[in-house]
Each structure stands twice: as C-alpha cells, then as structure tokens.
Amino acid sequence: MKETPYELFEQYLQNTLDTEAERAFYEWVNASNENKQLFFEFKFWKEAGNESKEIDIEASWQRLLAKQDPAPARTGSFLNYSFLKYAAAVALVIVGTLLYLLIFSNKDNTLATLYITGNTTKADQLVLPDGTNVVLGPNSTFSLAPAFNDKQRVVYLRGEALFNVSQNKKKAFIVKTALQDIQVLGTKFNVQAYPNDLYYTTTLLEGAVSMTTKGLREKAILKPNQQLIYNRKNNSQKVQVVDANRYASWVEGYYYFADQTLNEILSRLSHIYGFSFQIENPALATKKFTGTFRKEQSIDDILAIIKISIPITYTFTNNNIIIK
Amino acid sequence: MSRSKEIEHYKVLYLKYAPMLLRFAQKFIDVHFVEDIVHDVFVRLWDKQIFRLPESEVKKILYTAVRNACIDHLRKLKLAKRFVDHHAIQLKLDELDFFKSSEGIFMQHDMMAIILKHIEELPEKKQQIFRMSYLQQMKANEIARDLNLSVRTVENQLYRTLLILRKKIPMAFIYLFVFFKI
Numbered sequence: 435m436k437e438t439p440y441e442l443f444e445q446y447l448q449n450t451l452d453t454e455a456e457r458a459f460y461e462w463v464n465a466s467n468e469n470k471q472l473f474f475e476f477k478f479w480k481e482a483g484n485e486s487k488e489i490d491i492e493a494s495w496q497r498l499l500a501k502q503d504p505a506p507a508r509t510g511s512f513l514n515y516s517f518l519k520y521a522a523a524v525a526l527v528i529v530g531t532l533l534y535l536l537i538f539s540n541k542d543n544t545l546a547t548l549y550i551t552g553n554t555t556k557a558d559q560l561v562l563p564d565g566t567n568v569v570l571g572p573n574s575t576f577s578l579a580p581a582f583n584d585k586q587r588v589v590y591l592r593g594e595a596l597f598n599v600s601q602n603k604k605k606a607f608i609v610k611t612a613l614q615d616i617q618v619l620g621t622k623f624n625v626q627a628y629p630n631d632l633y634y635t636t637t638l639l640e641g642a643v644s645m646t647t648k649g650l651r652e653k654a655i656l657k658p659n660q661q662l663i664y665n666r667k668n669n670s671q672k673v674q675v676v677d678a679n680r681y682a683s684w685v686e687g688y689y690y691f692a693d694q695t696l697n698e699i700l701s702r703l704s705h706i707y708g709f710s711f712q713i714e715n716p717a718l719a720t721k722k723f724t725g726t727f728r729k730e731q732s733i734d735d736i737l738a739i740i741k742i743s744i745p746i747t748y749t750f751t752n753n754n755i756i757i758k
Numbered sequence: 759m760s761r762s763k764e765i766e767h768y769k770v771l772y773l774k775y776a777p778m779l780l781r782f783a784q785k786f787i788d789v790h791f792v793e794d795i796v797h798d799v800f801v802r803l804w805d806k807q808i809f810r811l812p813e814s815e816v817k818k819i820l821y822t823a824v825r826n827a828c829i830d831h832l833r834k835l836k837l838a839k840r841f842v843d844h845h846a847i848q849l850k851l852d853e854l855d856f857f858k859s860s861e862g863i864f865m866q867h868d869m870m871a872i873i874l875k876h877i878e879e880l881p882e883k884k885q886q887i888f889r890m891s892y893l894q895q896m897k898a899n900e901i902a903r904d905l906n907l908s909v910r911t912v913e914n915q916l917y918r919t920l921l922i923l924r925k926k927i928p929m930a931f932i933y934l935f936v937f938f939k940i
Contacts, residue, residue, distance in 0.1 A: 460845045470849075474856045481785055489777050495769055498797045708843070753844075 565600035637681040687729040807917040
C-alpha cells in the first residue's frame with residue numbers, strides 16, 4: 435500500500451477493526467520503519483488532541499501516600515515499601531485477567547467507561563450503578579450509555595455477557611448490540627453477539643425480554659428457557675426452547691456445545707482463546723458435536739476431544755489453526 | 759531538611775511531573791495500571807535520593823524510569839499467555855523505542871563498562887552503599903540496618919555518590935538509570 439492508510443490508523447486506535455482489516459493494518463505498519471514512524475506520529479498527534487481531560491493529581495498523590503504503611507518502620511524511614519504488595523497485586527491482575535478499563539469521551543463530552551476483556555479464560559464481573567450484575571465473556575467490549583440510570587438504563591455490548599438485571603419497572607434496561615436491542619425489566623439472560631459471528635444468540639434464564647432486530651419488523655418476546663437465534667447472513671431469527679442454564683455455564687467455567695457444527699464451535703472458541711481458523715474441508719464444517727469443556731482446558735486438549743467424534747487434522751501456525 | 763519538608767518537596771515534584779508521566783505511560787499501558795507504575799517509579803527514585811539532584815536531570819531520569827517500567831510491563835504481558843495479542847504488544851514496544859529520550863539513549867556495552875569502572879573508583883564506603891542500592895536493589899533502611907548506620911547517613915552517602923558520578927561521567931550519567939533499571 436503506497437498511500438498512508440489513515441482510515442486504518444483511526445479505526446485501529448478505536449479498536450473497531452475486524453480481523454481482516456487488522457491483519458492489513460499490521461502488514462502495512464510492519465512493512466518498514468518509515469511506515470511504523472508514520473503510524474506513531476499519527477498516534478502521537480491524535481493522543482495529544484485527546485488530552486483535554488484533567489487528571490486529579492492531588493487525589494493521585496493521596497493514593498501514593500496511602501500506599502505507605504500507616505505505622506512507620508523502626509528506623510523511622512518515611513517510605514515503608516509496603517507499596518511492593520500493591521505492585522505484586524497489579525502484576526497478578528495483569529497476568530490473570532487482562533481486563534482493560536478505559537475512560538473515554540463520547541461526543542457529548544461526558545466521560546463514559548468502556549470495559550474490554552482480552553483473550554483470557556477468566557470471566558470478569560462488574561456491578562453497575564443500579565445494582566445489575568454483569569459477567570463479561572472473553573474478547574468483549576461493554577459500556578454504559580452516559581445517562582445510565584436517569585430515565586433508562588442503556589448499555590452497549592459487542593461480544594458475550596451474562597446479565598442479572600436488578601428490578602426497576604420504571605427504568606427499562608436495554609442492551610444494544612450491533613444489530614439488536616434487548617429490552618428487559620428485571621431478569622437474567624445471556625447475550626452472545628460478537629460482531630463478526632454468523633449467529634447472535636440471546637438466552638433467557640429468568641424474567642422476560644423483548645427483542646428488536648434491525649431489518650426485522652416483528653419484535654420477539656422471550657420467556658424463561660427460550661432462546662432467540664438470529665442469523666446475520668439470512669437476516670432471519672428463530673426461537674427455540676433450551677435448558678437456559680447450560681448457556682450461562684461459561685461464567686462458572688464450563689463451555690457447553692449442544693449439537694453445534696464444527697464451524698460454530700470453533701467460532702466460539704476463537705473468541706475465548708483468541709485464534710483465527712480455517713476449515714479447508716467444507717464437509718467437516720457442518721459436522722455436529724455435543725459436549726462440555728472446562729475453561730482451563732487448552733485448545734490442544736479440546737481439539738483432541740473433538741477429533742474423537744469428528745475426523746479432523748489440525749495444524750497451528752502463530753495464532754491460526756488450519757483444519758483438514 | 760526535615761522529614762516533613764522532604765515530603766513537601768516530594769509532593770511538589772509529584773504534582774509537577776506525574777501528570778506528564780501518567781499521560782506518557784497511558785500511550786502504552788492501559789489507564790488502570792498506569793498510576794501504579796508511575797507511583798512505583800516515584801517511590802524507588804525517592805529512596806535512591808534522585809530528587810535531591812537538579813530538577814532538569816530529575817525530569818530526564820523520571821522519564822527514563824517510567825519508560826523502562828512500561829517496557830517491563832509489556833514484556834511481562836507477552837509472557838503471560840500463549841494467545842495474547844503479540845502484534846499489539848510488539849507494536850507498543852516498538853513505539854516505546856520510538857520514544858527514546860531526545861538525547862537518543864541506546865544501550866551500549868562499552869558505556870556499561872565505563873560506568874562500572876567509575877563505580878569501582880569510588881571510596882569504599884560509598885561504593886558499597888551504591889552497590890547495595892543499585893545492584894542489589896536494597897532499600898535505604900535495609901542498607902542502614904545491615905551496615906549499622908542511620909538511614910540519614912545512607913541517604914546522604916548515596917546522594918554524594920550521585921554527585922561524584924555526575925561530575926565524572928556527565929554525558930553518560932543518564933545511562934545509569936537505563937542500565938540499573940531504577
């Protein structure tokens with residue numbers, strides 16, 4: 435690419451690139467030091483422009499002071515190095531969860547909080563201001579709309595999350611995914627809506643939800659143990675009855691696949707383990723499999739287990755798996 | 759300077775430089791961890807008497823230390839998980855490279871040898887305290903306990919050592935903080 439791809443830069447920094455575009459971005463950026471420099475300069479000016487938010491440095495200083503032990507050491511030294519235990523805790527958090535907490539400004543210039551989970555097999559739990567409990571799945575992006583809990587409770591989700599919404603009949607709780615709005619009034623449900631996936635799935639455990647999908651006129655209303663599966667390609671949806679608890683089992687560490695095609699399974703696993711994949715034999719892609727995997731299992735183990743039922747051979751290169 | 763005056767001085771420096779350092783670190787590390795990294799650097803430099811040096815040098819040293827801390831943090835992330843986003847982390851490490859200090863700090867083995875040679879030429883007591891602080895990463899109160907000195911003495915000795923090294927290797931003085939991972 436001879437021209438500087440400013441579009442790609444912009445989207446990369448906002449984390450809105452899909453896998454293909456991201457690959458193109460890295461290819462361009464890593465092609466030469468000059469390219470890298472162009473990107474870093476772009477990033478520098480972009481970030482300089484964003485530096486309008488004030489850091490409360492007085493509070494930050496207080497936090498630094500607070501890291502010292504209240505009781506001074508016997509030598510009378512000001513610093514007691516108990517900060518080390520905080521440093522260790524930070525290191526553990528880094529290795530364990532890779533939960534990113536970013537503060538960003540939206541168009542109204544109010545600060546909103548954006549939660550992004552990384553490629554980890556641990557789920558991350560949040561409690562929202564209204565008491566709603568949210569467990570975030572891997573590779574998911576979640577944020578609250580600025581006026582959350584004023585008249586409505588609006589949240590945005592790309593990826594997967596399990597919601598336990600606190601009852602409030604006056605303030606509707608609405609989950610907005612790329613293509614659907616899910617309105618609830620006090621209920622427990624699981625949403626699976628990774629932007630590039632073929633299927634978006636909403637599973638209801640308790641309460642009731644009403645779902646509006648872009649491009650579909652009918653609203654769908656779900657009752658407990660009902661599941662709505664939306665097919666992004668066909669723009670069609672269907673409701674089926676399931677054992678809803680099994681679709682929320684991931685928060686406890688079990689991934690459940692009920693009679694799903696190899697393609698669907700790998701798609702799900704790719705979010706959890708952070709790899710990309712190709713199935714070279716189209717006949718294999720539609721083969722079905724039912725099973726439950728524990729979170730701690732490595733992708734190698736899981737593929738070995740699948741291999742017992744579906745005759746696959748697989749090779750890893752970097753973060754990519756090729757299935758034959 | 760009394761203890762409370764020291765803390766005041768320390769606070770003034772913190773209020774002045776921490777915002778810039780926090781914003782700098784935030785380019786590579788997400789905001790959740792940035793404060794701990796910067797706090798950690800301040801505490802360590804405080805213990806090594808860096809803040810008693812002229813402010814223009816303190817600024818450069820702070821910047822170097824935070825940059826090194828970011829590099830360490832990213833390297834740890836890289837090791838953390840098999841399927842972590844290596845491309846993104848590597849790009850951040852490359853970017854940190856791009857942000858070498860305006861003087862163009864780069865590791866050179868002969869620089870290290872020169873610095874070590876000057877350390878060996880220090881008077882015995884000063885050399886010992888310097889090694890314990892910079893090479894063995896001991897805290898001032900630990901050194902004081904081991905050598906049966908007051909913390910104040912250890913601190914003053916460290917400070918005077920810094921002044922000597924600054925005089926002997928003015929150009930390379932900053933490399934001290936690149937090599938010894940402050």
